Amino acid sequence: MLIKKGKFIKDHQVTDYSVYQNRRDFIKTATGLGLAAATGGIIQPSFALSKPTGFSTQEAKTPYKDITSYCNFYEFGTGKADPKKYAKNLTTSPWSVLIEGECEKTGRYDLDDLLKPLSIEERIYRFRCVEGWSMVIPWMGFPLAQLIKRMKPTAKAKYVYFETLYDPKQMRGQKTKALDWPYIEGLRIDEAMNPLTLMATGLYGKDLLNQNGAPLRLVVPWKYGFKSIKSIAKIRFMEKQPVNSWQKANMTEYGFYSNVNPQVNHPRWSQRKERRIGEFRKRKTKLFNGYAEQVAGLYSGMDLKKNF
Amino acid sequence: MIKPFVFLLLLLPALLLAGAFWNQTLGANPLEAVIRNLGDWALRLLLLTLALSPLRRLTHWGQLLRLRRMVGLFAYFYAVLHLMGYLWFDQFFDWGEIGYDILERPFITIGMLCIVLLTPLALTSTNAMMRRMGKQWKRLHFLVYPIAIFAIVHFFWMVKLDVSEPTLYAIILAVLLGERLLRFVLKNKR
Numbered sequence: 015m016l017i018k019k020g021k022f023i024k025d026h027q028v029t030d031y032s033v034y035q036n037r038r039d040f041i042k043t044a045t046g047l048g049l050a051a052a053t054g055g056i057i058q059p060s061f062a063l064s065k066p067t068g069f070s071t072q073e074a075k076t077p078y079k080d081i082t083s084y085c086n087f088y089e090f091g092t093g094k095a096d097p098k099k100y101a102k103n104l105t106t107s108p109w110s111v112l113i114e115g116e117c118e119k120t121g122r123y124d125l126d127d128l129l130k131p132l133s134i135e136e137r138i139y140r141f142r143c144v145e146g147w148s149m150v151i152p153w154m155g156f157p158l159a160q161l162i163k164r165m166k167p168t169a170k171a172k173y174v175y176f177e178t179l180y181d182p183k184q185m186r187g188q189k190t191k192a193l194d195w196p197y198i199e200g201l202r203i204d205e206a207m208n209p210l211t212l213m214a215t216g217l218y219g220k221d222l223l224n225q226n227g228a229p230l231r232l233v234v235p236w237k238y239g240f241k242s243i244k245s246i247a248k249i250r251f252m253e254k255q256p257v258n259s260w261q262k263a264n265m266t267e268y269g270f271y272s273n274v275n276p277q278v279n280h281p282r283w284s285q286r287k288e289r290r291i292g293e294f295r296k297r298k299t300k301l302f303n304g305y306a307e308q309v310a311g312l313y314s315g316m317d318l319k320k321n322f
Numbered sequence: 323m324i325k326p327f328v329f330l331l332l333l334l335p336a337l338l339l340a341g342a343f344w345n346q347t348l349g350a351n352p353l354e355a356v357i358r359n360l361g362d363w364a365l366r367l368l369l370l371t372l373a374l375s376p377l378r379r380l381t382h383w384g385q386l387l388r389l390r391r392m393v394g395l396f397a398y399f400y401a402v403l404h405l406m407g408y409l410w411f412d413q414f415f416d417w418g419e420i421g422y423d424i425l426e427r428p429f430i431t432i433g434m435l436c437i438v439l440l441t442p443l444a445l446t447s448t449n450a451m452m453r454r455m456g457k458q459w460k461r462l463h464f465l466v467y468p469i470a471i472f473a474i475v476h477f478f479w480m481v482k483l484d485v486s487e488p489t490l491y492a493i494i495l496a497v498l499l500g501e502r503l504l505r506f507v508l509k510n511k512r
Contacts, residue, residue: 084350092484095349145482147351192484263483282427282479284419291350295414 069210069308070138076149078218080291085225086143087244088192089178089185096187097225104184104245106229115175115250118166125229129215131164132156136219137212137233142274142303144238148288153233154216159207167203171251174206175199176232179247193259199232199243200256200270202312210235210308213246236305238272269322273313274303278322328389332396335363336403357407364404365473365491367397372470372498391447394466398444405437429479436472439465470495 087097109125134154142148162174180196182188188195205211212233215222222228227244234241240260250256260268267281276286276299287296302309313321339359342348348355371394378386413420423430443463446452452459474495477488 080350088483094351147354279426282429284423284427286419289351289353294353296412 070136070152071140071150071304073138073140073150074292075138075152075218076291081149081151081217082223082225084291086145086239087187087225087227089187089195089197089245090225091187092192098223100186101224103186104179104224104228106224106245109229109247111230111246112248113165113250114248115252116168116171117251118168119164128161129156132160134215139210139212139233139235140303140305141233141235141239141242142288142299144240144268144272144280144285146283146285146288148290148297148299148303150290151233152218153212153214154219155212155214155233157209158211158213158232159209161213162203162206165249165251167251170253172203173252173255174201174203175248175250175252175256176201176243176246177248177250178243179245194262196247197243197259198256198262199241199258200252201232201234201241202255203251204312205234205309208309208312210305236274236302236309238274240268241272271313271318271321273309273318273322274299275301275318275322277301278319324385325389325392328392332367332393335359336400353407353411357404357411360400360404360407361477364397364400365477367393367400368466368470368473369491369494369498371397372466372495376498376501395444395447398440401437401440405433408433429476432472432479433476436469436476439469439472443469467499470499 083098084094085097086094087101090097090100107125110122111125111128112122114120134156136152136154138150138152140148141151158174176199178197179185180188182195201211212235214227214231214233215229217226222231224245227242227246230246231244232242232246241258255270258268258270258272260272261270274285279285285299288299289296300306339356343352343356346352371390374386374390374393378384409415409420413423424434425431443465446455446459446462455462474488474492477491478485481488
């Protein structure tokens with residue numbers, strides 16, 4: 015276990031959003047001028063060089079190529095290579111997020127306005143898919159708690175509900191009945207407020223590619239990957255527990271919590287081991303994906319086999 | 323004349339797979355890709371074996387039936403490689419874990435059953451065995467029908483959500499079995 019606890023994030027380890035945004039704009043312009051290849055390496059290194067924050071793992075990072083080519087994003091098809099192939103058509107700028115439900119600041123927010131007051135930092139997290147493979151991903155993003163606090167949830171807000179964009183014209187997979195669209199995920203509010211829970215806008219110091227859930231996605235590193243909903247268009251504060259898409263698709267195989275747990279097998283396959291992408295032998299899967307120190311308290315007294 | 327050519331043709335998927343593995347073009351999870359690809363070919367060739375006799379009736383091309391044994395043996399060859407892939411790349415010969423899988427995971431159980439049932443068919447595929455077994459041979463090799471059904475069930479139970487691929491194979495098998503059933507019914511009517 016290489017997680018260091020309780021360290022403060024230093025100023026130079028995070029990048030002010032306005033600086034980040036300038037880079038975004040610059041890259042867009044540069045791409046237009048065909049300069050991306052020449053400038054990309056110069057623009058981004060301060061991200062790449064920024065030291066991992068206290069929550070980050072020191073484990074070897076999964077190559078960018080693998081993270082961006084081996085994806086589950088059924089909105090673009092059920093094959094692992096489909097998202098990379100078909101996500102190009104998704105327009106992520108402009109982008110807005112509808113905030114509704116049990117909070118004071120409901121409304122439709124432009125993504126840029128939503129991000130303006132925030133600092134983007136790097137978090138290197140383990141990522142474990144329910145299918146039995148894992149990666150180590152250097153995300154760029156901000157703690158979801160910061161966004162939640164700004165929305166001033168009411169006392170009734172016990173859960174946070176997330177919804178992916180629904181637009182079959184841009185997301186060809188939504189023309190099929192693979193899942194009940196739009197994709198839905200949810201967290202208990204204390205899970206959402208946990209400092210590990212991240213809203214990601216980039217990885218490897220670059221803006222998220224569409225196949226990885228651009229422009230805004232959730233990252234919950236102690237839960238199976240499908241909880242980390244992509245391309246978020248709606249956030250709702252709720253009193254009742256939402257039913258997430260995979261639970262709806264198969265109640266007996268997928269639950270609301272979906273915490274990584276080697277003791278609780280998927281009904282059809284074992285969760286005791288995982289293949290870290292790029293490695294030959296399998297690794298033993300850890301409880302809460304190795305984040306037990308930070309999150310086990312959220313589930314004290316709960317039967318994790320029942321609440322899978 | 324045609325046999326060596328078909329032999330090489332049937333070996334080609336294995337060669338291409340080995341080449342793709344060597345050149346690292348199998349994506350981020352190459353070991354899983356190898357296991358899946360070998361399973362795909364085992365199933366495809368099993369269905370091709372079953373397609374040869376109706377195809378011969380359709381085309382009146384007698385040569386086809388002489389290829390059936392070779393295609394069937396290649397199906398077994400890919401099935402064994404598929405099993406080896408699972409034992410090695412998926413379980414790394416952890417026999418306790420493999421035993422648990424066979425007992426607890428229906429898709430593994432039925433996959434193993436396929437291999438177990440295919441083995442006597444492969445072993446009795448020689449001319450000498452055909453002669454020695456006489457009528458028993460036909461009875462034994464009738465097993466290929468339940469094996470094909472089990473192999474497709476194995477595929478269905480393995481898939482996470484999208485069953486379009488196993489459904490396609492199921493339709494092909496349904497046509498092949500349906501044709502035989504129809505002929506059987508028509509023959510008994512007369």
